[in-house]
Amino acid sequence: MELWNYIEYGAWALAALLGLHMLVDWLKTDSTYDEDVLISSREGELEAMAEEHKVH
Amino acid sequence: MADVDITSQTMDGMGPHGTKVGLLRVLGPAHVWALGVGIVLVGEYMGWNFSVGKGGAYAALIACWFAGILYSCVAMIDSEVTSTVASAGGQYTQAKHIIGPLMAFNVGLYLVFAYTMLEAANAITAGYLFSVVATMTGYSGELDQRPFIILVITFLAWLNYRGVLATLTFNLVITAVAFSAIIILFLSTSGILGGGIMDHAALFEGHELPYGWVGVLAAMHFGLWYYLGIEGTTQAAEEVRSPARSLPFGTLAGIMTLLIAATLTWYVCSGILPWEFLGDGVDGAVAPLFSAAQLSGSMALVWLLGFGTLFATLASANGCINDASRAWFAMGRDKYLPGWFGAVHPKYRTPYRAIIFLVPIALIFALGAPLDQVITFSILSGLLGYTFMPLNIILFRRKWPLDTIKRGYEHPFHPIPAIALLTLCGVTFFAVFLGYGTQLVAMIGFYIIVSLWFHFWRYRFVNRGAQFTMPWPKPRGY
Amino acid sequence: MAHYTPPKQGKASQLFDVVVLVVLTIGALFVPLWLNMAGAAKSVANPIADPTWEALGQNAAQAAKYEALGFTPETAHDLILARFDYSFSIGALLTMIVVIVLYYFLILRFSEVEYREVISEKFGK
Structure with a gap:
């Protein structure tokens, strides 16, 4: 076994770990919060609040 | 609605239409620059040199500058529209407000495709780089590139999942390093610092235009690669603190950076590498700046450009994940795609479901298709998007003339940029046709099928009036 | 005009729509590949036996660069002579x-x- 073989295995393991972390967090988030909260984002919030589209 | 203070911590992300968890507004103009340039700069490190192969070194320079004009038009037009339509989804949201839902659906898909394919191309290149480094450090076997390709995609997706500020700050740092590497290579090989090794006149002798003028046209195909993706700055609109100022500033600074980087790259590489080698991105110069550094004889330059290439691919893949997921998210939010994708992570404030969903898609492309194919699909989707932009700006100015809504930026000389852009898109379609006509037709066939699917099936789930969210007056002529 | 109220889409139907899109996408990429219609390959029209740098149309400066890159006239033959067909x-x-x-x-x-x-x-x- 050479050094690069270990690096290969390391890459596999790290990729799996990061993927798993996302997966676990995703499932946890989906079960903790209400779906209505999660998909409550609406387009154009800032425009509605902060900007007036009038020429001064 | 003046009682809603968007700068307060407790109200952050909430809004008057019922948003309880929205994307986080934390980015400044430097992040916009990093997103735009970060996605594109990899094009200087690999890919653009196919245009040399298509028509020779001069043809590549002509293509570089004409594509530069094309993208300057793109940047100006985009800056004007996006300074008023500041929303995740970028051109998708623009199309929805200005042309109509089906156009918007197509534009959204162009964006997701162009970026996901580009992300796959970057991951393939990064995997290749790891194998080069392994060989350089004395590894005798054949390195398995797959774990590195997968690691690049999952790591960057993970970074994107965890928050936009860290993601784009990371991009800012590695993009700056990659850009500096090009400058340093130019300074140290051109004779400005130490002895120069460039010899343009002798290298071009007898090979000025090996294909004649048709080669110049053909070179436009990969000429786009110098700048492809700069239009992605608009995807950050919903996460930028003051979009009306930051987006035009970051985008226009970005295109200027790229014009400099592209010209320097052409100058360095064409003065050091013979055109046949430079123009063959498969058996010749896979990473031309890196090859140029190898010929400089300086080990320091070799490592610098090696890291520059790796950083450029990472920055690009990173930006692509950011942009593709914003576009996918925005379409989900409007029910153009299943509404499930319109979710925002309550803690990290990112479109987390869109990010996760696109990971396996990118992996399929990165592990299953050859590089030039993936690049061509990315370019084609980009090109369809650029063809949409002139139509977009002409209709925008017609439906809402300058005195009807306030614009953060107004681009000059309208409609000349729009006409120039449309003409150059036509030339590029012809260039793509010369090498990849079948893919072009297959791609458009795909878009026709999904358009019919959208119009006759999917659109029933979309709210009609509510998807028009900008506080604009009624468009002229309706 | 009457206000249009879209139907609520169920989970299964959402999933089905995603599958349709993914299948179409992957089809668009891979069908040209499977049909072997993809890509523009370069080919060597007139091969040269026993190539030298001069025969390959390379001057001294160009030949020097190729040698620095580790090529010989034999190994550089295909790289230098291959051309696209633009007809x-x-x-x-x-x-x-x-x-x-x-x-x-x-x-x-x-x-x-x-x-x-x-x-x-x-x-x-």
Whole structure:
């Protein structure tokens, strides 16, 4: 076994770990919060609040 | 609605239409620059040199500058529209407000495709780089590139999942390093610092235009690669603190950076590498700046450009994940795609479901298709998007003339940029046709099928009036 | 104009829509590959036996660069001589133009219909 073989295995393991972390967090988030909260984002919030589209 | 203070911590992300968890507004103009340039700069490190192969070194320079004009038009037009339509989804949201839902659906898909394919191309290149480094450090076997390709995609997706500020700050740092590497290579090989090794006149002798003028046209195909993706700055609109100022500033600074980087790259590489080698991105110069550094004889330059290439691919893949997921998210939010994708992570404030969903898609492309194919699909989707932009700006100015809504930026000389852009898109379609006509037709066939699917099936789930969210007056002529 | 209320889409139907899109996407990428219609390959029209740098059309400076890159005239032969074929038929060109124009016409047409509905619901007649 050479050094690069270990690096290969390391890459596999790290990729799996990061993927798993996302997966676990995703499932946890989906079960903790209400779906209505999660998909409550609406387009154009800032425009509605902060900007007036009038020429001064 | 003046009682809603968007700068307060407790109200952050909430809004008057019922948003309880929205994307986080934390980015400044430097992040916009990093997103735009970060996605594109990899094009200087690999890919653009196919245009040399298509028509020779001069043809590549002509293509570089004409594509530069094309993208300057793109940047100006985009800056004007996006300074008023500041929303995740970028051109998708623009199309929805200005042309109509089906156009918007197509534009959204162009964006997701162009970026996901580009992300796959970057991951393939990064995997290749790891194998080069392994060989350089004395590894005798054949390195398995797959774990590195997968690691690049999952790591960057993970970074994107965890928050936009860290993601784009990371991009800012590695993009700056990659850009500096090009400058340093130019300074140290051109004779400005130490002895120069460039010899343009002798290298071009007898090979000025090996294909004649048709080669110049053909070179436009990969000429786009110098700048492809700069239009992605608009995807950050919903996460930028003051979009009306930051987006035009970051985008226009970005295109200027790229014009400099592209010209320097052409100058360095064409003065050091013979055109046949430079123009063959498969058996010749896979990473031309890196090859140029190898010929400089300086080990320091070799490592610098090696890291520059790796950083450029990472920055690009990173930006692509950011942009593709914003576009996918925005379409989900409007029910153009299943509404499930319109979710925002309550803690990290990112479109987390869109990010996760696109990971396996990118992996399929990165592990299953050859590089030039993936690049061509990315370019084609980009090109369809650029063809949409002139139509977009002409209709925008017609439906809402300058005195009807306030614009953060107004681009000059309208409609000349729009006409120039449309003409150059036509030339590029012809260039793509010369090498990849079948893919072009297959791609458009795909878009026709999904358009019919959208119009006759999917659109029933979309709210009609509510998807028009900008506080604009009624468009002229309706 | 009457307000349009979209039906609520169930989980299974959402999933089905995603699968349809993914299948179409992957099809668009891989079908040309499977049919072997992808890509523009370069080929060597007139190979040269026993190549030298001069025979390959390389001057001294060019040859020096190739040698620095680790090539010999033999190994650089294919790299240097391979060329693309840019010949095409007018029929194929016309087909492409028609397909592109038809495509944009189709989406602009349908978009306009949908857009008028959006505007009239948002702003009233």
